[in-house]
Amino acid sequence: MRGGWSKTFAAIGAVGLLAVSACGNSNDSGSGDSSSASKDVTVFTWWADGGEKAGLDGLVSVFGTDCKDYKFVNSAVAGGAGSNAKQVLANDLAAGNPPSTFQAHAGAELGDYIKNGQVDDVSSLYTEFGLDKAFPQNLIDNLTVDGKIYSIPANVHRANVVWTNPAVLKKAGIDANTAPASVDAWIADLEKLKAAGVKAPLATSKGFAQEMVMEAVLLAELGPEKFTGLWKGETDFNGADVTAALEKYKKLLSFTNADREAIDWPDALQYVNKGQAGYTLMGDWVAAQQLSDKVPDSAYTYWPAPGTAGNFQYLADSFTLPTNGKDPDGAKCWLKVVGSAEGQKAFNTKKGSIPARSDAVPADYPKYQQAAMADWKKDKIVPSCAHGAACTLGQNDSILSAIGQFSSGQNVQTFQQALAAAAKPN
Incomplete structure (x- = not known):
């Protein structure tokens, strides 16, 4: 990839920003039908503004359509690469107050949560949602710890x-x-x-x-x-x-x-x-x-x-199923959206990343992501x-x-x- 990449971003389109508290929770139901929502799904991320928040909004829009029985509750904490959010999350997990689901980088970072018994195995969801076929095997191998998988990636950066x-x-x-x-x-x-x-x-x-x-x-x-x-x-x-x-x-x-x-x-x-x-x-x-x-x-x-x-x-943003988390059924619906073709398209076209799914159609994505998808397939992958x-x-x-x-x-x-x-x- 060369400097000419910068000519390709115009296709992504402008993204809107929504105000989010950097210090606590907000009740942001996205574009879903809040009148039919009956249960809160608290989603903890560090995507509080800019293109990151725009990508989250894309996921929320699909969640509002596909998971009408649930209400998205935004629990975003601002801070570069999640440094602030991870500290808040650590305190919540230690206090036995996990969210419905939380963002984590896929890979070795999950090791501490796994060792501490704070996340559940979601391997069965890969089969249920068809992710064992949709995600490339090399990515699944990177996500697997002692034969189990503990998160569902939304993207690759x-x-x-x-x-x-x-x-x-x-x-x-x-x-x-x-x-x-x-x-x-x-x-x-x-x-x-x-x-x-x-x-x-x-x-x-x-x-x-x-x-x-x-x-x-x-x-x-x-x-x-x-x-x-x-x-x-x-x-x-x-x-x-x-x-x-x-x-x-x-x-x-x-x-x-x-x-x-x-x-x-x-x-x-x-x-x-x-x-x-x-x-x-x-x-x-x-x-x-x-x-x-x-x-x-x-x-x-x-x-x-x-x-x-x-x-x-590479790095990949992923979502987990916390042990004893709030409303696990709603969290599973969120995870299904995160791994879905529609969810990944809505998310990645706004965040600048590429889909984790190997069945994504490059033509559906802006030119930058098309180039990145091609490089992901041909380049040496380094964590x-x-x-x-x-x-x-x-x-x-x-x-x-x-x-x-x-x-x-x-x-x-x-x-x-x-x-x-x-x-x-x-």
Whole structure:
């Protein structure tokens, strides 16, 4: 995928925003017939605004039609990649007050919930809903833990994407449509931008955004097999090759905005949109955010993070059936919608992601998703630690702590040791 991708977003269409409290529940029944709703289905997510909320609204619309006996209750908590929401959810689960269903990243992130007995096995629902045939086997394999499946994915996202401002890059004579071939080549371009007067050429933000940059560098420098091995204990995190990669990550941080620890990813994106930065590295949910913000498709380009072309670093948003959750029958109806062709189409066309179903018709989706669907089939599939596909919540919390300390301390040796300790399988 090259910079020309940005010409394809117009087909997705503008999305509407609905106000949602960032701190608690709201009674948002979507487009369903509230007069026939008799039971509340509390859906816990971190999709509180922008393209994410628009995608949720798409699911709610289908739920309102297909599950008329139930009322959707929005329990969204705002916060980048769900960091705030996960803490609220942990408190609710510990207090024995689970929602009807909650959003979680598919993959290793679910391991903590499974170990704590907080989610039920939904394998039988795969058969009942026909998902065992609709989802690709490689995805089902990634979702299976000891022969059981604990969530139903709504989508697949790509994490390793860089978004650019062509006008800013032009100041330094850089072609915004072509990705640098390597991390070193990207650093050289960042040097050019800084020399051209761009104070912070690479915009980033706190927490998981920096983790995504680090992951992209590790993937580029180590390759997909050794990168994936980092999270499985198969690649030595204390190795010299990892040290060299982390030194390059440190160099990239030197080109970023000084307020990176004080902002979230949409703010970093705005630095690019406003011409204050040339690049930001963020997942392809940016596509929907740009549409929500009415940014012209001609104002930005995008491509795989330098050195990672041919690798699709994935994550998947999924929904669970909590143990002793509220109204499990209503939750199952929600899960059926999440996995359905109609539900996934309504969701993904607005969120910028691609359907998890392999029977989806590409022509039904905007051009960006068509390209992403094609890459998902042909590229090497690599999991994201930052978004739960490769790491448990416990592992990732420790990694985020190390990243926060490194953001200010900049000691590669200490950072590498902390990452090695954090990544140990638990």
